[in-house]
Amino acid sequence: MTLMPFAWIRGLSGGLRPLRALVARGWLRESDVDAWLALLHPALRLSRVMARVTARQWVADDMLALTLRANGNWRGALPGQHVQLYLERNGVRLSRSYSLTALRPDGSLEIAIKRQVGGRVSPYLLEHLAVGELLELGPVYGELSWPEQAQGLLLLAAGSGITPLLGLLRTALAQGFSAPVSLLHYVREQGQRAFVAELQALQAQYANVQVRWSLSAAPADASQLQGRFCVEHLADITGLAQRSVLACGPAGFVAQVQQWWQGANQVGGLQYEAFTPPALQLDSQRREVRLGFARSHWVAPADNQRSLLEQAEAQGLTPAHGCRQGICASCTCTLLSGTVRDLRSGLLFSEPGQPIRLCVSAPHTDVEIDL
Template structure:
């Protein structure tokens, strides 16, 4: 049991400065310092960010919102960004990327977890994680941002793609954004409509906010739309800034339909890129330099998949090229970005191995 308060880390941070210097100079190991600090409180660490679970709230049939209080090592975040979350399951350290839905004035963070069938991390967070437990967080990342002018915003979300847009929306309305805003959320079943009470409260407080939902499974009622995204759902909304988030197919449909007509277009996909079936796989030789491992590979699968198939456990998170936690250095060879098709071959440049496929014999610093 911890005998010092969770918030006490903030008070002793000045005393940790010389310890950080000793760790940088390799006179001490960070793990040893962390072990000592964790003996005082399980949420303390030299530099790592731990967060205590303050509350749990179901916001849809298959989505839970968690409220976390990070320790004094937290460096902050912007609305719309995502955070890497680390848990240990059955002796294996796992990580997933989750978008912030709120940054409260008291310093707490909120994010929502959607149940993924068979998901090791989401099942634990939804059904086993208790209030008072500790989770480790990574640094915030992400490029989504709210437009600066008042010309109007169209928010398009599919499934859990609602979460980063919700964080941006809440912050913009608090700041007094007065342009017209339409939020259209696509779900399969009515029970998957998330944050309904909170969104309807926002709409009552801010008349410039319009809420709409579209269902692809259940039959729509009242003002609900039917089916998946198509341009007819957003006709008459004028030339607005568009922010869209969801699976890859949904994002691609929005890009094709609104890319030319929107005032600006920001897209974020939560699913891995699809492989072009028309392109045949080629055999390649893969060399993982730091692991001193050389294996036969192919040009079809991502480097992350092929490294894992060879017995390696590279750091990774979202597996979609979003969180950047799988970034490593290209030593030699050429890779293709599975999202854009762009080729990268400059030695020494960083690549995200979850969305990079080798285009020939390749060496990476892994």
């Protein structure tokens, strides 16, 4: 039982400044203060962002939209960004990143979660998380943005890549964007088309919006496209060369879009974001190396094939991390000695004191990191 309603929590954030000052000076421990604040309400914290689930809505057969109301520590976000979400399962703290599909005037936000078969987080969120429960939110990140001066836009999404693009589209239309917008969403089956009713309503309400779906593993009807992304799917889009392009989906899909854009002499720019890691560039020969974790006082055998994050986790360490593909920078640590290889580009880095991202860096020689 809580001693105050959740509606009071946002307004109390400013009143906690004296306690934050005492923590900053080392006179109090934040964990102790949070424990006492939680007795008043579980969402009341000095700095951590806690959010209450206020609504659940299935927007596809395998995707659920959650509306969240955050406490006063939430500092906002931009359309198209992602937010880190934390929860504990069986005593293990888990983290996943989800796109913000809506940022509402009342301060609430919406994320959309696609079921990942065999996953540790999404099945729980979809099947068991109830309205009224609390989640913790972490940093926001992401660089997709709506080009407001564009003569037209082409939005290309595959699977859950629809989520950041929907967040951008909703905001742009609400702010009066009137240039042509064409959205193509690639899914396997009819039931995986997310936010169908809303997208159809937007298409009916705004004369400048066109929405189409393409099915890759089921028959398409007369109004739909068939198969994976190809240039033929763009044939009826007017003024294509002048349109700016935003693309989001798995790495393979994004690579196809990049290849088309580079050869199409597009005048408009391209922004893209992949939610699966790109193909990593591994050394041709496997080598054994030694991996040192300075703050943990741990030295362990390692290899040059796996990321530093994977190998740290294999030793029982729990480094902070988020996207696991080098985007969010949550896993950034300092290289103290040795040489690491960037698994995306193959480049080598050996300057002591250099920040490196554990999820996309592998040891090239014996390495010591500040972890």
